[in-house]
Amino acid sequence: xxxxxxxxxxxxxxxxxxxxxxxxxxxxxxxxxxxxxxxxxxxxxxxxxxxxxxxxxxxxxxxxxxxxxxxxxxxxxxxxxxxxxxxxxxxxxxxxxxxxxxxxxxxxxxxxxxxxxxxxxxxxxxxxxxxxxxxxxxxxxxxxxxxxxxxxxxxxxxxxxxxxxxxxxxxxxxxxxxxxxxxxxxxxxxxxxxxxxxxxxxxxxxxxxxxxxxxxxxxxxxxxxxxxxxxxxxxxxxxxxxxxxxxxxxxxxxxxxxxxxxxxxxxxxxxxxxxxxxxxxxxxxxxxxxxxxxxxxxxxxxxxxxxxxxxxxxxxxxxxxxxxxxxxxxxxxxxxxxxxxxxxxxxxxxxxxxxxxxxxxxx
DNA sequence: AAAGCGGGGTC
DNA sequence: GACCCAGCTTT
Numbered sequence: 492x493x494x495x496x497x498x499x500x501x502x503x504x505x506x507x508x509x510x511x512x513x514x515x516x517x518x519x520x521x522x523x524x525x526x527x528x529x530x531x532x533x534x535x536x537x538x539x540x541x542x543x544x545x546x547x548x549x550x551x552x553x554x555x556x557x558x559x560x561x562x563x564x565x566x567x568x569x570x571x572x573x574x575x576x577x578x579x580x581x582x583x584x585x586x587x588x589x590x591x592x593x594x595x596x597x598x599x600x601x602x603x604x605x606x607x608x609x610x611x612x613x614x615x616x617x618x619x620x621x622x623x624x625x626x627x628x629x630x631x632x633x634x635x636x637x638x639x640x641x642x643x644x645x646x647x648x649x650x651x652x653x654x655x656x657x658x659x660x661x662x663x664x665x666x667x668x669x670x671x672x673x674x675x676x677x678x679x680x681x682x683x684x685x686x687x688x689x690x691x692x693x694x695x696x697x698x699x700x701x702x703x704x705x706x707x708x709x710x711x712x713x714x715x716x717x718x719x720x721x722x723x724x725x726x727x728x729x730x731x732x733x734x735x736x737x738x739x740x741x742x743x744x745x746x747x748x749x750x751x752x753x754x755x756x757x758x759x760x761x762x763x764x765x766x767x768x769x770x771x772x773x774x775x776x777x778x779x780x781x782x783x784x785x786x787x788x789x790x791x792x793x794x795x796x797x798x799x800x801x802x803x804x805x806x807x808x809x810x811x812x813x814x815x816x817x818x819x820x821x822x823x824x825x826x827x828x829x830x831x832x833x834x835x836x837x838x839x840x841x842x843x844x845x846x847x848x849x850x851x852x853x854x
Numbered sequence: 855a856a857a858g859c860g861g862g863g864t865c
Numbered sequence: 866g867a868c869c870c871a872g873c874t875t876t
Binding site for chain 1: 855856857864865
Binding site: 544615618621635685691719797 | 866867868869870871872873874
């Protein structure tokens, strides 16, 4: 039987990878299951997130929501609490939506058709490919940061991987290489190599099973690949926020469900304007957000925090409620809470630091 | 096609 | 600081 040269090439590529993988793969919780639910969860958590970060979240999440139905029935608030600190919260909002869809439209069984998987909210081309191949043994490719790096180096591809055209080129290549037999093992193998050996900064080519055929290694261009357009510098904002006290109760507000940190809780506040003092900023923002007048007292703490596209310095002040019943003008909900119950609410990382200090001081 | 969306590790 | 990470959705 005649074989196309490219096929032979990719066969050697795959065999070397899979052989290396069988000897070097990490023992990860989601590698001990074929459950579509468990693998789905792991793939969503692993989006733009490191394995070591994910593991404790993964375990806790499954303890609390052992089935898709349990997830579907839970309150979004509690689901967000299990995701607190993991970031990219639309991931779990979408999972929650998808769990409801699966419960209602698929009788609680995770769909097995690629199209139906891809149509679930929060599942794109990568995740659909990963779930289909790993859990369902379907020959679908995956393309993530690891795969892009390995392919660009091995085949010496200089196309900008951050553009749509570049991504399409890599997807096409990934599609051509993914095998019919054990596609899930192959997909995990190439990602594992990217995570453990073919590293962004210091690739460990000495132990790489692909080094003999690697184009980048041959031309000593490992550090130049993959090519990506660099991001512009992120701006900085000063944020003022208040611990608004009324007796022993503290005022917290809930962010809109769409957008940044959607559905999470926070201490009311906002961006400092040009020429405005930080004290005035806190007072103004609280009035604008809730229609509440406060007396701004002493500085409580400062938190510096970096997001993907900007950085903030968050200054927190103790405030005394002065007048006005809160009404949400720039938020979805509000609560007066005491310190015993505050930790039941999901907070973004920067605000969580404030909660931690409050509880440390109170306890 | 580009921008928005977290948080943590690394150099 | 900038870059990267088992990406998806919206505009």
